[in-house]
Amino acid sequence: MTRRPAGRPLVPAYLSTGGVARPSRPHLERLSVLARSEEPLPGGLPAAELALLDTLEGGSLAVVEAAALLRLPVSAVRVLAADLVDRDLVLARAPIPPAARFDPDLLKRVADGLRALKHHP
Amino acid sequence: MASAPSNTTPSAGAPGAVHQPDTARDLVKILVAGPFGVGKTTLIDSVSEIRPLHTEEHLSEASAEVDDLAGVREKSTTTVAIDFGRISLPGDVVLYLFGTPGQERFRALWDDIAYGALGALVLVDSRRLDASFDVLGLVEESGLPYAVALNTFPDAPRHHGAERLRQALDLEPGTPMVTCDARDPDSSIDALLALVDHLIGRDPVEAR
Numbered sequence: 001m002t003r004r005p006a007g008r009p010l011v012p013a014y015l016s017t018g019g020v021a022r023p024s025r026p027h028l029e030r031l032s033v034l035a036r037s038e039e040p041l042p043g044g045l046p047a048a049e050l051a052l053l054d055t056l057e058g059g060s061l062a063v064v065e066a067a068a069l070l071r072l073p074v075s076a077v078r079v080l081a082a083d084l085v086d087r088d089l090v091l092a093r094a095p096i097p098p099a100a101r102f103d104p105d106l107l108k109r110v111a112d113g114l115r116a117l118k119h120h121p
Numbered sequence: 122m123a124s125a126p127s128n129t130t131p132s133a134g135a136p137g138a139v140h141q142p143d144t145a146r147d148l149v150k151i152l153v154a155g156p157f158g159v160g161k162t163t164l165i166d167s168v169s170e171i172r173p174l175h176t177e178e179h180l181s182e183a184s185a186e187v188d189d190l191a192g193v194r195e196k197s198t199t200t201v202a203i204d205f206g207r208i209s210l211p212g213d214v215v216l217y218l219f220g221t222p223g224q225e226r227f228r229a230l231w232d233d234i235a236y237g238a239l240g241a242l243v244l245v246d247s248r249r250l251d252a253s254f255d256v257l258g259l260v261e262e263s264g265l266p267y268a269v270a271l272n273t274f275p276d277a278p279r280h281h282g283a284e285r286l287r288q289a290l291d292l293e294p295g296t297p298m299v300t301c302d303a304r305d306p307d308s309s310i311d312a313l314l315a316l317v318d319h320l321i322g323r324d325p326v327e328a329r
Contacts, residue, residue: 029237031148031217033141059140062148062217064205068174069139074233075179095148101237104321106147106214110239111317113210117168118307 016048016072017079028063028078028085031095035060039088048072052080053089062095139171146213151313152235154221154260155244156252160272161220162204164244164303168310169206169218176203178230201227203234218313223256231259241267242316244303246274250289257290266323268297268316295319 036056045053048070055061055069067077084090100106153161165173180199204220219234221227221241235241241260245253260267269292287298297319301312 030219030234031150031237033145033148059143060145061140064176064217065139065174065207067176068205071177073179074176095150095237100147101149101239102320106149107239107317107321109147109212109214110149110210110216111314111321113212113214113216114208114310114314114317116211117208118310120307 016046016076027094028081028092029095030064030074031062032081033060033062033093033095034066034081035091035093037089037091041089042087048076049080049084052077052084056090139174141215142209144213145209145215148215148217150217150219150238151316152221152238152241152260152265153218153244154223154241154256154267156223156246156249156256159244159246159249159252160303161222161244164242164270164272164301164309164312165204165206165218165220167304167306168208168313170209171207173204173206173220175205177201178203180226180230201230203230223253223259225255225259228259232263235263235265238265240316240320241265242312243267243269245269245271245290247271247286248274248276250286253290266316266320268299268312268319270312270315271298271300272303273300 034052034056036053041053051070052066055066061069063077063081064074066081067074070077072080081090081092085092096106153164155161162173177200180201201222203222206218208216208218210216219238221231221234223231223243243253243256243260269290271286283298287296290298292298297315299312299315302308
């Protein structure tokens with residue numbers, strides 16, 4: 001089905017978080033948007049957090065995109081990202097404002113956007 | 122934003138290809154659900170602006186109320202690759218499509234992926250209707266609104282009447298059912314539109 005990149009992940013999932021199993025913030029969704037803040041990097045950050053910061057150098061990423069790039073489970077990235085947010089090194093925002101999920105305007109923008117993408121309307 | 126080059130493997134060292142467009146404002150997701158081999162990844166690939174990525178999910182990890190890594194340390198943990206793709210739409214919306222397997226044993230993972238989704242497009246292979254029963258059950262239990270898309274395989278029987286199919290799948294009268302060719306971007310977009318138009322047409326009171 002899916003072609004996998006060759007080789008094993010650089011950091012095993014259970015080591016990547018330093019043994020921490022639960023994120024310090026419960027509400028990082030798969031599509032929460034992560035961005036690097038302006039804060040200078042302190043020394044001594046764990047390698048996996050540095051790797052996550054590295055993926056954010058090129059711009060914002062959804063949690064799930066960072067997980068795919070780092071080849072870590074989403075749950076591990078949630079732990080890493082939550083810690084970096086706590087340290088003000090990463091900014092996280094919700095994918096859509098709460099309650100916007102059934103906003104007719106949002107749905108209409110999705111529908112209009114999809115129609116605009118068709119090659120043969 | 123340029124699309125991801127198709128001949129390179131996305132990696133942490135390849136910035137630019139995957140990062141969010143600067144205009145991205147609202148990120149929404151739709152599940153593309155169905156049994157293995159029904160064409161979920163094909164459909165996602167046909168419309169995604171990035172080469173579909175995947176995450177390795179540990180089946181036991183999402184079983185806890187809160188996400189945790191408890192299962193990751195167990196060697197017996199089963200993993201499954203969840204594919205996803207992305208479409209940046211005009212109007213600052215970024216649509217994510219998550220290929221979601223539909224077997225009962227993925228229930229906990231399903232709940233985590235489905236959280237916040239607009240709805241689900243359930244892909245059905247008309248040669249193997251029974252393979253879709255589990256996924257339809259999961260979608261209905263999760264309360265996600267959905268549409269059904271019959272992925273047209275070359276050797277699929279043509280004699281199925283729409284009504285008979287709806288009956289075999291036990292669909293509510295209001296549930297949209299369309300045919301699509303998951304390899305064809307326009308056809309895949311039409312199937313997604315059948316779902317989104319269905320969402321727009323729903324009574325807001327129904328929406329949870």
